[in-house]
Amino acid sequence: MKKKTQSLQDINVFDLTRVLAGPTATQILGDLGANVIKVERPDTGDDSRNLGPPYLDNQNDESKESAYYLSVNRNKHSVTIDLTKKEGQKLAKKIIKKCDVLVENFRAGNLKQYGLDYESVKKINPKIIYCSITGFGQNGPYASRGGYDYLVQAMGGIMSITGEKNGLPTKIGVGVSDIITGLYSTISILSALRFRDITSKGQHLDVSLLDSQVSWLSYVAQSYLISGKIPDRIGNDHPSIVPYQTVKAKNGLMVLAIANDRQFKSFCNFAKLKDLYESSKFKSNSARVQNRTELNKILEKTIKQKTINQWVTGLTEVNVPCGPINNIKQVFDDPQVISRKMKRTIPYKKSKNKKIEIISSPMNFSLSKVKYKKPPPSLGEDTVKILKKFLKISSNDLKKLKNKKII
Numbered sequence: 001m002k003k004k005t006q007s008l009q010d011i012n013v014f015d016l017t018r019v020l021a022g023p024t025a026t027q028i029l030g031d032l033g034a035n036v037i038k039v040e041r042p043d044t045g046d047d048s049r050n051l052g053p054p055y056l057d058n059q060n061d062e063s064k065e066s067a068y069y070l071s072v073n074r075n076k077h078s079v080t081i082d083l084t085k086k087e088g089q090k091l092a093k094k095i096i097k098k099c100d101v102l103v104e105n106f107r108a109g110n111l112k113q114y115g116l117d118y119e120s121v122k123k124i125n126p127k128i129i130y131c132s133i134t135g136f137g138q139n140g141p142y143a144s145r146g147g148y149d150y151l152v153q154a155m156g157g158i159m160s161i162t163g164e165k166n167g168l169p170t171k172i173g174v175g176v177s178d179i180i181t182g183l184y185s186t187i188s189i190l191s192a193l194r195f196r197d198i199t200s201k202g203q204h205l206d207v208s209l210l211d212s213q214v215s216w217l218s219y220v221a222q223s224y225l226i227s228g229k230i231p232d233r234i235g236n237d238h239p240s241i242v243p244y245q246t247v248k249a250k251n252g253l254m255v256l257a258i259a260n261d262r263q264f265k266s267f268c269n270f271a272k273l274k275d276l277y278e279s280s281k282f283k284s285n286s287a288r289v290q291n292r293t294e295l296n297k298i299l300e301k302t303i304k305q306k307t308i309n310q311w312v313t314g315l316t317e318v319n320v321p322c323g324p325i326n327n328i329k330q331v332f333d334d335p336q337v338i339s340r341k342m343k344r345t346i347p348y349k350k351s352k353n354k355k356i357e358i359i360s361s362p363m364n365f366s367l368s369k370v371k372y373k374k375p376p377p378s379l380g381e382d383t384v385k386i387l388k389k390f391l392k393i394s395s396n397d398l399k400k401l402k403n404k405k406i407i
Helices: 021-031 086-096 108-113 118-124 149-155 174-198 208-215 218-227 261-270 276-280 285-290 294-302 307-315 327-332 336-341 382-391 393-404
Strands: 013-018 035-041 076-080 099-102 129-134 203-208 244-249 254-258 322-324 344-345 355-359
Touching: 013 021, 013 086, 021 129, 021 149, 021 174, 076 382, 086 118, 086 382, 099 174, 118 218, 118 285, 129 174, 149 174, 149 208, 174 203, 174 208, 203 208, 244 285, 244 294, 244 307, 244 327, 254 294, 254 307, 261 294, 261 307, 276 285, 285 294, 307 322, 327 336, 382 393
Parallel strands: 013 035, 013 099, 035 076, 099 129, 129 203
Antiparallel strands: 244 254, 254 322, 344 355
16 A cells, blocks of 8 residues: 555546636645646647746747746646547546546536536536636626636725725735635635545535635725725725834835834834833824824834834844835745745756746645645646546557547
C-alpha cells in the first residue's frame, strides 16, 4: 500500500473548470495531493491560456501559456475531450465513475445537455461530490446569467466602498470575487468529503460568485445591517479605526495600522506627541474616529518629518504596526517573503530555460506538506496517460478517438 504523505492523495477530481474561480479551487486540491484531471476542449482548451500578454517567455504568441493560466493550474493533468459529442460524453462518464469529486463552472443547467449535470452524474456515481461554481447560483432570478469577477465586484457592493471619497467606485486590483469563490468552493468540497466519510453519501455543492462576494463584505455589511446607514467610500481610511490609513513620510507613502489605544500611546511617545494621547479628543479609538479630520492634520505635519525607513524601524521597536506600500517587485524582494519561500522555481520543459518561477501556496503543514509535483500542463499533454490508466484504452482505440476529434 502506497504510503500516505498528503491528505488528498487518494482523491480523484474531474475538473471541468476554466479561467479563475474554479481553477483556484482545483489547484488547491492538487496542492493537497488530489489527482486533478483537467478536462479541456480539444484545440482551444481553457480560455485563460490565451488571456495575455504576457505569455510564457514573454512571447506574444497565443499558442504559449499566459501568466494568467500559469497562476492557477499546477498539479493538474490536462485531458482533451470534446463533450459536445456523444462519444466524448461517454468517455467522460467512464472517468467520472472513478472520481470522488467533480468541479464545474458552466452556467446553471448548461451541462444537462451533455448528460453531465448532477442528477445525471449521481446515477452513475452516487457518492460523487459535485461542486457547481456559477456567477449567481443554481436558483433565483439571475441564475441563467453568466458571471464575471468585475461584474460581481460591482453588483456585490465591494466597488461602492472602494476608492477615494469623491472619486469613482473602484474594483480591487486582482479578481478577488473569483478567488474568494475558489476558496469557499475548496472549503465546501473538503467539508463534503468529510461528510461522505461519515455517511457514505455524496452531494451537490452550489457556490456562486455573488454569494461569496456578499459574504466577503464582512463587518462593513454588518455595520449597515445594524445601523441602516449605507457605507461610503473613504479611500485608504478605515471606517471605525483611527489612525489606520495611508500617510505621507518624507520620501513617500506608507501605512499606519494602529489598531488599539495602547499602540496609539506608543506611537505618540515615539513621535514626541505625548500631549496628543492625553487629550480627550484622541485618547480612545472612538474619540479618534469622531475627530479624524483634526487628528489627520496633526499626523500629516508629523509623519513627513521622517523617512519611511525611520518610521518603520522606530515604530516596529515599540510594537506599532506600520510598513511601506510595496510594488510587486518589492514584495518578492522582501526578506520576509523570501524567508517564507513564497516564490519558487520548478522544472518546466516548455520554457526556453526549462524552468519557471511560480507563486507558492501559503499553506504550511508539519506533516502533510504541499508538493509541487507537476507544473501547469500543456493542452492535452496527459490525455493518453490518463485514458490508459483509468479506462485501459488501447493505443489503437486512442488513435481512433483522435481521428474522430473526440480527444
